[in-house]
Amino acid sequence: MDDQDLNAVALHPELTQDPRELRWVVSTCPRDLHHAATHPDGPLSGLVRDGLLSDIDGGPGWITTSVADPGTWRDVVGEVRRAVRATAAAVQAEGVLPVGSGSGGGEVRCPIPDDELALLAASLLQEHIAPIAGAHGGRISIRKVTGGVVTVDLVGACHGCPAAVFTLKQRFEAVLQRTAPGARVIEA
């Protein structure tokens, strides 16, 4: 990976239940964007002061923005996109660190602190993996997150069935790596 790749920001907006709210997915950065998005000196807060936006929020890999009353998304989306992008770019730039371990070494894009990885892992587990485990009469839970490695417990029908363990663990890792490249999942 070269520098440009590391600083590349990729984002797209998604609709939410609320027609005035857009959820920006920053696929290059799984880190919690809440702080940066709502920071009073940040570009998004500026748009709130200018009366373009009414509300901002953020979480792991996402920022939501609500358009202020008289405006429509078509009018303001360009400006909001640039502000979201700048926010995400700032977080990513601060996150680029050399890492010694992991496959291949070198640098990973936007490495994620363990506490954020734990949050992310928990939500992805809930959304993608738990239903499958449930369908097989089992349960999977997170024991701890250290150094980018998520340790899981497998309970119930999953336990002792090598094939099931393999696929569940693999699936979880794949889903996790989609947003947190370099993260690993191991069984306790």
Added chain:
Amino acid sequence: MSCHAENGDRDLLTGTRDVALIGCPNAGKSSLFNRLTGLSATTGNYPGVTVTRSRGKARIDGADVTITDLPGTYSLSAASPDEQVVLDHIQGRLPGEGEFGSSLVVMDATTLERSMILFAHVFELGRPTAVVLTMVDELRAGGGDIDSARLSQALGVPVAEVVAHKGRGVDEVRELLGRAGDWPTAVVPPPTADRGETREWIDSVLATSGYRANRPNATTRGIDRILLHPVWGVAVFFLVMFLFFQTIFTVAAPAQGWIETLFAALGEWAGERIEQPLVADFVSTALIGGVGGVLVFLPQIALLYVLISILESVGYMSRAAFLMDRVMAHSGLDGRAFVAMLSSMACAVPGIMATRTMASSRDRIATILSAPLMTCSARLPVYVLLIAMLVPDDARFGPFGWQGTILFLMYVLGGLAALTVARVLKATILRRGSLPFYLEMPPYRIPTPRQIARAVWAPVWMFTRKVGTIILAATIALWALMSFPANTAATEGMDEPEASAYVLEHSIAGQIGHVIEPVFAPQGFDWRIDVGLLGSFAAREVFVSTMGQVVAADNADEPADALSAMTYTHGPNEGEKVFSAPTIAALLVFFAFAMQCVSTLATMRRETNSWKWPAVATADMFVLAWVGSWLAAVIVRLVTGG
């Protein structure tokens, strides 16, 4: 349109009932269209198969939804005429049409990134939009993946997965179509103005959807190492063609024999039952000898289309274009022109239509003017008849038959002539104007039997219909011209063959033939051949039916034998055989070069929007045909010492 359709009503109608399939070339739009509508739009595994709009109806929950299949396009800025068709449709610029309804964007899952830009532009149009992902079978088989539920959320439109040519997932698409009017419109259009932002949007959507591209297809790469090799690739191409033309005589001939037997039996049956002599003559001469004489070539036509449909559906066309690009460069055209020329092996009409994918209008006209020289399926009956007279069917060298070899050479001759004409045109009246050419190389795909069957059935049915319409009409006209005046007084007392020869010679057609005779005397064509040539300008096959009629009185079942025995009736060569080697060679070359097809001229006129180019083509091809056939006669006379 109804007179009430003014305001909201119309929106409701078009909005819910009119869906356009928009997507990159070769994404599977036509395959999906066929599955939805039950129609048979042409499909093929190379870009540029669809160059016009087809419309059909899909019946969904008891209501009709109009589906429009469009040519493929990578963007909404038209560079070539086929892309213009897409623009005209979505901008509602076609006469009698308003804005179109909803867009169904068809995206090839194995090349998803490219389709995303097109999606962005289509979604931006502000019409209700949904997405169909095709080729998901190939994506997953190659280790790729996508979460289409997640993709749907990221794009903000419904997404359905299909395997279009096999019909898998089409039910889901039908369900979608049922609420086409309610598909989302873009609240936030994807960023299209700034390339960087577009790029970021695409990356993000694909990453969020867990998109993983498939590995490049190893089989395809392996095959391409040979087929795209500058030497081996060309060698294989010609070898396959050569072997194919061998089969035209060996495989198709028995089937032809059965049809001949059938017609002979029909003739006998009719002969016993019909009393009225004129009617009996009409049936045995015009119907059995003439029209039947053309219909017996059905097996050859079918076989030719089996070959063409395999070439097209497997994915060879793009390879041929790539291979020939270097050869074509000598002609001043590019590989894309070769696709049009190869399509002309079926018929020049689709060949000319295929030039719509060419962005340079000069190149396009040069290709349109040269494509009719490629050997089309209408020439096949004429060639087979003539070649059968030229060399006996047991003439062989090694394992190969001479008949098939000569047929192959006729196809080569057509190809060389087309390239030469293109070269001359590009060097003179159509100089410059070349644009870089880009043709995608799809992976090899195995066609379903249904695809092949459809691809063969359609032209076979067309041929049968042509025989029943234009060829029948021309044959009847010629029969009348050759049978009147009846001269009953003069022929009294003559035996039958003698009498019919007398009637023919003194008929209207006979007199016309005698008038033309000097024009083609250097080629050795006698007045009867000239009548046949005249008829062939209605359709090439009419030559076969006319010759069949000429000899029907002698031997209706085996016209080739009777024709071989035909002698000059007067002049310096009186008593000698008409169909000698020089004459046959001249005829073959004449048919290779002459423009004898009304549909081709009409298509040329429509595609170039002027009568000038059809006129140019007719003139230059006639000169080429006359000079070429004369040279052929001279050369063969020298070689055979005749």
